[in-house]
Amino acid sequence: MSGRHGMNWTHEGVCLPRIVTKETLDAVLNFQIRDDDIVVASFPKTGTNWVAEIAFKILRAAGKTEQTVDSVEFGPMEMKRPTATQPGYVTIADIPSPRLVVTHLPIQLASKGISKPQNKVKVLVPMRNPKDTAVSTFHFHKKLMPLKGGNPDSVRWEEFAEDFNSGTVPFGDYCDWLTGWWKMRDDPHFLFLKYEDMKKDLLSAVKAIVAFLEVDLDESTIKGIAEASTFNNMKADMDNSKMAERRNIARKGIIGDWKNTFSSKESDLFDSWYEKKLGGTGLTFDFE
Template sequence: MESEQAERFTATLEDKLQSLLTKASTLQPEEMLIRHNGLLYPALLCPEDNLRQFAKFDARPEDMCIASYPKCGFNWVNQLFRDIAAAVRKDDGQRKIILLEFSGADTHQVINSYPSPRVYGTHCHYENLPASVIEKKTKVLVVFRNPKDNAVSYYHFCQKHPLLPNSASWDEFFKEYMAGEVAWGSYFDSALIWEKHIDDEHVMIITYEELKENLIGGVQKIAEFYGFSLSVEQIENIARKGTFQAMSDNSQETHSIFGNFFFRKGVVGDWRNLFTEEQSREMDAKFEECLAGTKLGAKLKYDLYCKT
């Protein structure tokens, strides 16, 4: 019964995506974003009704929630989450993972019908999470990436994504990124807010670079955070399916018509191909101002990954 419901949900989602693509072709870049409670969101993916529904979402204590600023490894960890949850539930892992702010009331109904552990995510920071996530102490895994690679990945993503505004150039995008005038606002504002909660028992922060260094160790760490005991074989299998190449090869199935641009390079250090020396110095100064001396700043290993 659940698989039939999932198939119907997927078919409906495909229809909605096609409708959004048609509508996007009629919009100007400045119409592609809306501001809600002071933060920018993609207008077509996050209409006001969805954002109001997001605030009312009814979390469960046993849910698995991912929070990540865009292009910090969200889709990568989504795949790991899905496979971890499938191993725990002993199912085929084909259930779609939902980004909450993209979801209307009908999608929330589907999520409410799922047995635990449910898996879902958001690009919002702690202070914008649904109140029920905080009240019920739902465990939240937060994924961060070094800001230079994040900016470059976000730029390329926006240039290719038909439902996001693109920029005239990398230089223009960099200015918008540093000013927080991109969807989901400022990377550094998000980082500062999560830094305040880095020691909360229901929050765990993991980095893109940490997963690149040791994916098997990362999978085990995630499973243990959610209280799951997986065998060595299960962990190795999840890590094998979660490599960049495996996910890229499977992207059409997991990400539908958008699969061809969700997975670009999957490397660390790509920022060197776009950043000018002046931009690099500006980012260094911003990091020093916001995150130097913090626990999150230390986890990001900025000197290792962001200094030429």
């Protein structure tokens, strides 16, 4: 890989960040998923923290946990965050139930307890249109460069757009990632949530998650959770987080921001890429 891919490596054809090691992948594959685990399986920058926070708020309102996203400093199970001392899976092994487990891995590399869930395991899969995902990932990479000892100006959009399109970004080709998990759409252990739908009607999304988690909450509690989970309210919480990585997560949180970044040529390239990969899957996205 060229210089700009120095922070990544390839495993079984999937591009991964170097903070995900072969040793960790082997450990994660057979990691013991508990019957009451709630999992967020997401490609980075597609609404991971948004969905995780809503799930936590629902569990707290139902009296099932006292934890918050900030109090559970683990991040994705396969990653060792820049400020953490150990990979996420080591940390979450000791967390009391019900646990919230996060993974960014494609389905073929994910823990078997998540890719083939048994019993009462619940897997939430947020999805976002590929163009906004690419732009959001680009800005996130720039923000994280100083944490990794790099220069934010070394990340150029034109190069990044090519990389995203060719799958040479962390966690690989986003369309391949999507189609892998989307195959599980008829499995009752899974709930797929589109970022754009959540932006347009958050209350309905929260209701869907409440029903999926089989939690009994009254209408006013659900409305309160939706209100507290709007992007602007969550951004304020994140910007004030005690974790450096979380302070960098929320940016604009809008649909269609890609138009401020993409050239028409880049837009056409993306169109042909995801139409080829997602065509016939029934998976479509709103781009504005």
